Amino acid sequence: MAHFDIENLTFSYPIGGKESLSGVNLSIEKGEYIVLCGKSGSGKTTLLRHFKSVLTPHGKRSGRILFNGKPLETIGQREQAAKIGFVMQNPDDQIVTDKVWHELAFGLESLGCDQKTMRLRVAEMASYFGIQGWFHRDVASLSGGQKQLLNLASIMAMQPEVLILDEPTSQLDPIAASDFLNTVRKINLELGTTIVITEHRLEDIYHAADRVVVMENGKISAEDTPRKVGALLHRQKSEMFAALPTPVRVFYESGAEGECPLTVREGRNWLTETFRDRPLSVTAPDLEPAAAETEQPALRMKEAWFRYEKESPDVLQGVSFEVPAGSLFAVVGGNGAGKSTMLKAVCGICRIYRGSVEVFGKSLKKYKSDALFHNCLAMLPQDPKSLFVKKTVREELEEMCGDAEKRAAVADVCEITALHESHPYDLSGGEQQRAALAKILLTEPRLLLLDEPTKGLDSFFKQKFAGILKKLQAEGITIVMVSHDVEFCAEYADLVSIFFDGQILTTDTPRRFFGQNSFYTTAANRMSRCVFQNAVTAQDVTALYHINREGRA
Structure with missing residues (x-):
C-alpha cells in the first residue's frame, strides 16, 4: 500500500483564479525518497501543503488525497501530527518555545506522551542529531542551521512515517545545508522514513532520490529516476535543465556519451578518465584582473x-x-x-x-x-x-x-x-x-x-x-x-x-x-580541479572540455 495516493488534484487560491495545481496524479510508496522540483510558482509548496490537512491552503479544490489508503480528511489531527512530519522553509515559522529542550519535547507533550517516553525520545533525538552541546540554550541564540536542525529533531521525536521538507536549506550556508541534507538521507536509509523534499539547490539530493518529480504550471511534467529525468530534460531543452546538478549539466553540454554522472565524485572520475594520459592544451580559464582599490568607493x-x-x-x-x-x-x-x-x-x-x-x-x-x-x-x-x-x-x-x-x-x-x-x-x-x-x-x-x-x-x-x-x-x-x-x-x-x-x-x-x-x-570547482585549474562555473568546465577535446581531434 502506498503512503500517499494523489488522484486528479486540482486547486486554485481565492484571489487570482489561476489553477495552482491542475490534475495532479502521484503515488508515493513507503520508504521512498522523492525529490520534487520545478520553477518558482510551479505549485511545489502548494502540493506539499495538501499532504497535511492543517497546512492545506484555503481555496477551491477537487480530487482526492489518500494516506495509507484512507481519505486524508477522515484522519484525525492527532494521527496526522504523529505520522506526517513537515519541515518548513523558514525555521522561525515553526519554532514555538524558548528553550531547545522544550522545543524537542513540545510535539510529544501535544500528543499526550507520558513523561518516561518523552524523556527517552528527547534524549535519543538530542544524541542522534548532536544537539547535546546546546540542549539548554535559548532558541533565539541559535543560528539558522541550528534552528532548522532543531525543527527536524523535534519532528523526528514523534517518529513520523512520512517526512515532508519544503526547501529546508534555503537559509543555510553550503556546508550547513550539506550536513542537514545528509542527515535527512540518513533518516531515510536507517529508519525507513518516507521522504518528500523540494529544493532549488539539487546538488546534494538529486543523486539520492529514488524518483525525481518535475512540476511545471501546476502539473507534473516528468517523473522518473534521476538519470532518466536528466536525459529527458536535456532532450526536451527544458528550462528546468538549468536547475540540475553541475555534473549532469556539464556532461550533456559537453556532448559526452555514456552514463551521466550525478555527483561531484562521479563527475571527477568521468573527467579524470576522459583526460587520462592525454596532454591538455588549456588547463585554466583566463583569470580576471586582481581586485584593486578605488579612490571613490560607493x-x-x-x-x-x-x-x-x-x-x-x-x-x-x-x-x-x-x-x-x-x-x-x-x-x-x-x-x-x-x-x-x-x-x-x-x-x-x-x-x-x-x-x-x-x-x-x-x-x-x-x-x-x-x-x-x-x-x-x-x-x-x-x-x-x-x-x-x-x-x-x-x-x-x-x-x-x-x-x-x-x-x-x-x-x-x-x-x-x-x-x-x-x-x-x-x-x-x-x-x-x-x-x-x-x-x-x-x-x-x-x-x-x-x-x-x-x-x-x-x-x-x-x-x-x-x-x-x-x-x-x-x-x-x-x-x-x-x-x-x-x-x-x-x-x-x-x-x-x-x-x-x-x-x-x-x-x-x-x-x-x-x-x-x-x-x-x-561544485564545478570541486569536480574539475583534478584536471583543470580555477574553473569555478559549469560554463568554465564545459568550455575547457571542448577546447581540449577539439585540440586533440
Missing part, C-alpha cells in the same frame, strides 16, 4: 564594531572594506557570522559604537533618514514578507510610487505583472522575493543592499535575476549582496569576500577567490 566601512547588548560579544569586530561604485560585491560566510548585521549597520538599523560607515563619500551620521532611503540606499531583507503591508501586490507598488508608468516598468523587469492582484502572502518564496525587489527599486536607489536575494528562486529565474542586477549595474547602481549561493556569486559577482570571526577577511575576484578554496567553493 561604500566604505572602516573599523566598525557592533554588539546587540552591552554585555554580549561583539558581532562586528573591526569590519573594514570598500565597494567600488557600479560593482556587484558579494559576501559569503557561515550562518550566524554577522553578514546580515553588517548590512543593517550600513543602513543605520544597527548603530556601530566604534568605526565609521561612508555612503558615496559621506558619513552615515550626516544623512537624514529620509535622504538616506530616497534615491540613495535601499535594502532587501532576508525575509521579504517583512516589507508587505497591503492586500495585493498592486497596492504594495502603489504605496511606493504614484507614477503608473514607472510601476509598470519595474513590474515588467521583475516579472510580477501577472501577480498584481495576488495577496503577497499567497505567493511562492521566489515570487515574494521578486515582488519585494520591485517595491524597493521604486525608491530609485544608487546603492542596493541584498540579504540572501536568491533564496527561494529557481535556477531559471536566477539567470533573469542576474540579468536584472547587470542592468541595474549598467545604470550605475552599486550592489552589495550577502548570499549562501556560492554558484550564483561565482558566476555573476565582480568581487567576493568571506565574512568570518566578525570581520571581512579577504576580497578577490570570483575565480581567484573560489579557485583556491576546498570546501567553500562551487
Whole structure:
C-alpha cells in the first residue's frame, strides 16, 4: 500500500483564479525518497501543503488525497501530527518555545506522551542529531542551521512515517545545508522514513532520490529516476535543465556519451578518465584582473564594531572594506557570522559604537533618514514578507510610487505583472522575493543592499535575476549582496569576500577567490580541479572540455 495516493488534484487560491495545481496524479510508496522540483510558482509548496490537512491552503479544490489508503480528511489531527512530519522553509515559522529542550519535547507533550517516553525520545533525538552541546540554550541564540536542525529533531521525536521538507536549506550556508541534507538521507536509509523534499539547490539530493518529480504550471511534467529525468530534460531543452546538478549539466553540454554522472565524485572520475594520459592544451580559464582599490568607493566601512547588548560579544569586530561604485560585491560566510548585521549597520538599523560607515563619500551620521532611503540606499531583507503591508501586490507598488508608468516598468523587469492582484502572502518564496525587489527599486536607489536575494528562486529565474542586477549595474547602481549561493556569486559577482570571526577577511575576484578554496567553493570547482585549474562555473568546465577535446581531434 502506498503512503500517499494523489488522484486528479486540482486547486486554485481565492484571489487570482489561476489553477495552482491542475490534475495532479502521484503515488508515493513507503520508504521512498522523492525529490520534487520545478520553477518558482510551479505549485511545489502548494502540493506539499495538501499532504497535511492543517497546512492545506484555503481555496477551491477537487480530487482526492489518500494516506495509507484512507481519505486524508477522515484522519484525525492527532494521527496526522504523529505520522506526517513537515519541515518548513523558514525555521522561525515553526519554532514555538524558548528553550531547545522544550522545543524537542513540545510535539510529544501535544500528543499526550507520558513523561518516561518523552524523556527517552528527547534524549535519543538530542544524541542522534548532536544537539547535546546546546540542549539548554535559548532558541533565539541559535543560528539558522541550528534552528532548522532543531525543527527536524523535534519532528523526528514523534517518529513520523512520512517526512515532508519544503526547501529546508534555503537559509543555510553550503556546508550547513550539506550536513542537514545528509542527515535527512540518513533518516531515510536507517529508519525507513518516507521522504518528500523540494529544493532549488539539487546538488546534494538529486543523486539520492529514488524518483525525481518535475512540476511545471501546476502539473507534473516528468517523473522518473534521476538519470532518466536528466536525459529527458536535456532532450526536451527544458528550462528546468538549468536547475540540475553541475555534473549532469556539464556532461550533456559537453556532448559526452555514456552514463551521466550525478555527483561531484562521479563527475571527477568521468573527467579524470576522459583526460587520462592525454596532454591538455588549456588547463585554466583566463583569470580576471586582481581586485584593486578605488579612490571613490560607493561604500566604505572602516573599523566598525557592533554588539546587540552591552554585555554580549561583539558581532562586528573591526569590519573594514570598500565597494567600488557600479560593482556587484558579494559576501559569503557561515550562518550566524554577522553578514546580515553588517548590512543593517550600513543602513543605520544597527548603530556601530566604534568605526565609521561612508555612503558615496559621506558619513552615515550626516544623512537624514529620509535622504538616506530616497534615491540613495535601499535594502532587501532576508525575509521579504517583512516589507508587505497591503492586500495585493498592486497596492504594495502603489504605496511606493504614484507614477503608473514607472510601476509598470519595474513590474515588467521583475516579472510580477501577472501577480498584481495576488495577496503577497499567497505567493511562492521566489515570487515574494521578486515582488519585494520591485517595491524597493521604486525608491530609485544608487546603492542596493541584498540579504540572501536568491533564496527561494529557481535556477531559471536566477539567470533573469542576474540579468536584472547587470542592468541595474549598467545604470550605475552599486550592489552589495550577502548570499549562501556560492554558484550564483561565482558566476555573476565582480568581487567576493568571506565574512568570518566578525570581520571581512579577504576580497578577490570570483575565480581567484573560489579557485583556491576546498570546501567553500562551487561544485564545478570541486569536480574539475583534478584536471583543470580555477574553473569555478559549469560554463568554465564545459568550455575547457571542448577546447581540449577539439585540440586533440
